[in-house]
Amino acid sequence: MNDTPTSRPAAHRDETPSARRASGEPVSARSSSSESPEPQETPAYPLLEAPADGVPDVITTAAQLKECCAAIRAGHGPVAIDAERASGFRYGNDAYLVQLRREGSGTWLIDPVPLNDLSSLNAAIGSAEWVLHAATQDLPCLKALGLRPRKLFDTELGSRLAGLPRVGLAAVTEHFVGVTLAKEHSAVDWSTRPLPHDWLVYAALDVERLVEVRDALAADLEAQGKAEWARQEFEALLDFEGPAPKKEPWRRTSGLHALRDLRQLARVRALWQTREDIAQRRDTTPGRVLPDALIIDLARRNPHDTSGLVGPPAIRPRVGDGSARRRRPRPAHRGLARYGERWLAALKAADALPNRELPTATQRTSAPPPIRAWHDKNPAAAGRLDDVRYGLQRFSDERRVPVENLVTPDLLRRVIWSPPADTSEDGWRAALSAGGARPWQCDIVAPLLAEAALDHPSR
Missing domain, CATH: 3.30.420.10 (Ribonuclease H-like superfamily/Ribonuclease H)
Known part of the structure; x- marks a missing residue:
């Protein structure tokens, strides 16, 4: 069976996402006229309760x-x-x-x-x-x-x-x-x-x-x-060894987006590394040592002594009369007191850093910009991405395979944003292969990229 998607006939060029967007039509690979299937009851399956040969020692x-x-x-x-x-x-x-x-x-x-x-x-x-x-x-x-x-x-x-x-x-x-x-x-x-x-x-x-x-x-x-x-x-x-380590893993701290000050980011970095050291030594998950929310809270408040590690109790409105009453304070997370001196030392070290050693507001990366910015920064790349996504979705629907298994979203964005010098099908195939795509994936995606490059050439 030939699984390579065929190019669109010239008579159907107006079905591309770019053309349909210009005409005001919805950009969807699925037909809007198709009806949702009737919900079906999930059959009850017998539960496998015990191994046939018993449980071995x-x-x-x-x-x-x-x-x-x-x-x-x-x-x-x-x-x-x-x-x-x-x-x-x-x-x-x-x-x-x-x-x-x-x-x-x-x-x-x-x-x-x-x-x-x-x-x-x-x-x-x-x-x-x-x-x-x-x-x-x-x-x-x-x-x-x-x-x-x-x-x-x-x-x-x-x-x-x-x-x-x-x-x-x-x-x-x-x-x-x-x-x-x-x-x-x-x-x-x-x-x-x-x-x-x-x-x-x-x-x-x-x-x-x-x-x-x-x-x-x-x-x-x-x-x-x-x-x-x-x-x-x-x-x-067979060659999988695990995900590549992150260059700045502390930036994955939940709630980091709420901080804008570079000094606060330095505090998060210092607190995060201190938490990692403690967690590794204790052989426990970092979140049990100190939750991300408390790292963000400490970085924002920057307490200078152990009594300041616990923030003030929250205020909530009294039901009925509109006044406010003080919420009963929750017990402080045990990690705050147990390692209080370590957290204070981390905060102090971050505050002592010269400005040149502060982290940048965002992580330096070679990745393309967010997709929402493509239409302004690189309209040709945005058009290519729209068309290829459309083709992949159609193939996904026809062959019942998730789009993300046809090509990783990151690789697709990278090759479209920075296309190879040779934008023929062979050129795209080489670019995809260099990025880790398997031959079967290249067979499906390369023709779509080559056609999109003809419709939306880089200037």
């Missing part, structure tokens, strides 16, 4: 790990793998439980904390395919334990390519296997020891039917002509 010793490796090696077919982390409780992204299941091997639950290195499993798995759900979530922590796949299948990403409306593990299992999974332990503190039995049941069930999901999904992708798309995506995931 958790592996905690080298001898037990050796036994696990022998069993995995003796099995056959793909290996379902999952990892549980303590996001929201611990500082890092470490795995606190690793689950494996293979036909002929059974299910294995491994506590990586006392073992630290699970690389011996690599030889046991060999070249067999890993099956994961949302691989980008688990690969970094698995690789930190020495586990590296040679081949993988991501059921979450594959489900997106297949056009499923919901791609959580429970929803995907419902769709392909006809049973559902419990979700109540997905956000618990997996660093807890000993792990409760019902948590272990949940963990074992996450890999119980995963290979079945993989097989049904692979058949669906093949039937839709998307198997090659998935193969390229999964191959690219």
